[in-house]
Amino acid sequence: MVSSPHEAMHRIFRHDPHLFSRLSDVLGLPFPATIEAVVLSTDLTETRPVERRVDTLLRLDSKNDGSLLLAIEAQGKRDPAKPASWAYYTSYLWTKYGLPTALLVVCQDRATAEWAGRPVTSGPPHMPTLTVRPIVVGPHNMPVIKDPAKARTDLALATLAAITHAGDPDIGAILKALSTALRDVPENVADPIVEFTAQGLANSPAKELWRSLVAVDLSFYTSYLSEEIRDEGRAEGRDEGRDEGLAQGSAAAILIVLEQRGLDVPDDLRARVTACDDPELLRRWLVRAVTVSAAEDIFTTE
Template sequence: MVSPPHEAMHRIFQHDPGLFSRVSRFLGVDIPAPVKATALPTDLTEANPVERRVDTLLRLETAYQGPYLLAVEAQGKKHPDKPASWAYYTAYLWTKYRLPTALLVVCQDHATARWTQQPVSCGPPQLPTLTVQPLVAGPHNMPVITDPDEARSDLVLASLAAITHAAEPDVDAILKALSTALRDAPEDIAKPLVEFTAQGLAKRPAKNLWRKLVAVDLSFYKSYLAEEVRAEVRAEVREEVRTEARAESRAEDILLILEQRGLDIAEDVRSRVTHCTDPELLRRWLARAVTVPKAEEVFEDA
């Protein structure tokens, strides 16, 4: 099943085809910015029943060079069959469209990026015949954009930076810069980038930070993510109120039982009971309050 990060890593290039030109600078090549881009069918299946489908396929045209094809693949982990698939994609596209074909693989972890960058030949060592060595974008070469002004200058690149660094320590700073930069962006620009970023983070810990940033910094527009976060925040507040109410009730019960049993309750005991906010701990104290000979002994198992 296709995962949200997989979709985000390649669909962001459909959203902004010019992103490849800007990303290429970090990959050691200089690709001119396209003046025209066309999304092409991604199904590369022939009459053969085996399905072959590239993630994203774009036809890009530049002002100084002829048109070329860009195939974008999102790769979440090492897979021994992928190099053969990529060789098929590039050869098939070159044959079908008679255009130079570039292959970009987007990764989210260093190990997969290193594996993807290794050239793989289809022939024996002395006869390599066809070698596949895609361009690779990942946490090892994508920029760490932590300045809101830098993020504001290229919002799509900043979103890709967050996606490719989703598992890196720097991702929190990238997300904060991106959310700050998006405050000034029109809703039609901000909304898809919010969703791409959320997809790319998937179930990683940084997703929770992004949801909170969206709820606070980007509350001026509606999206399923923002509404979902606000609903969760409201639910969390209600649960906190209920927890506090249970804690207060149990604290009152503990003191009442001790008083009804005629035990002396020192001020430090009373203060410790009333200031406790852990309902489970208070429940244990409540059970002990029924039998302890001294009020202080309700804490002995704490």
């Protein structure tokens, strides 16, 4: 039951909507003089279903510090409406579960990461009632993992790092380290890593490189991505669908790696690579393309 003091403490502001302006003087708040004050409905009940979904929600339990919720959002670009949605998510989850709630935002480019990491406050600057301050993961703070041994120690972290560095000039070396690391792990462990990486790279040039690395380095796997590449070769009516499809994919991957690394790719080199139909030779060139200082050096020992 609502008590009389409770009613009086807030209804006085309905009685005199301009009261807060005068109260701000008492409190020493630099609140601007109110021109008009309007009493609005106090009913905050949703009158129709509103679908609001956080991308991923985890409850993390700790032996000594209790439990907390972690809401995870993937953000591909700036969105002025997002901070308000994030504030809703965290306050709703705090209310529903009664647990402290943290927000993690994952980005693929530095500009979006910097934008997402800025604290956004609901309320006037001098009265910051609610501040949204996400933890941000992106290319600015994720490791660049180019050592297969290091990638193998934590495949999930290596995958997330590769996804966030999709536009990095070293993406070729990053993906090569990951595909090499996957050679020695069971297929049921490698499959989700292969698919998450492909999804995370979206339509970037790096995705084609990843497809080729999977098809060459993990050709003995039967993952969705490997089968997709092989099916493409068969669908185009190639007599040697798999080998020729892999050759074309590897040739494209070599050129992408060289270009992404900022190396000059002469027309004669491009023609030699695309004309090659030897998957094993192309594989050796692809491995070298990740580290050579000049594009022509991929042919060093041939």
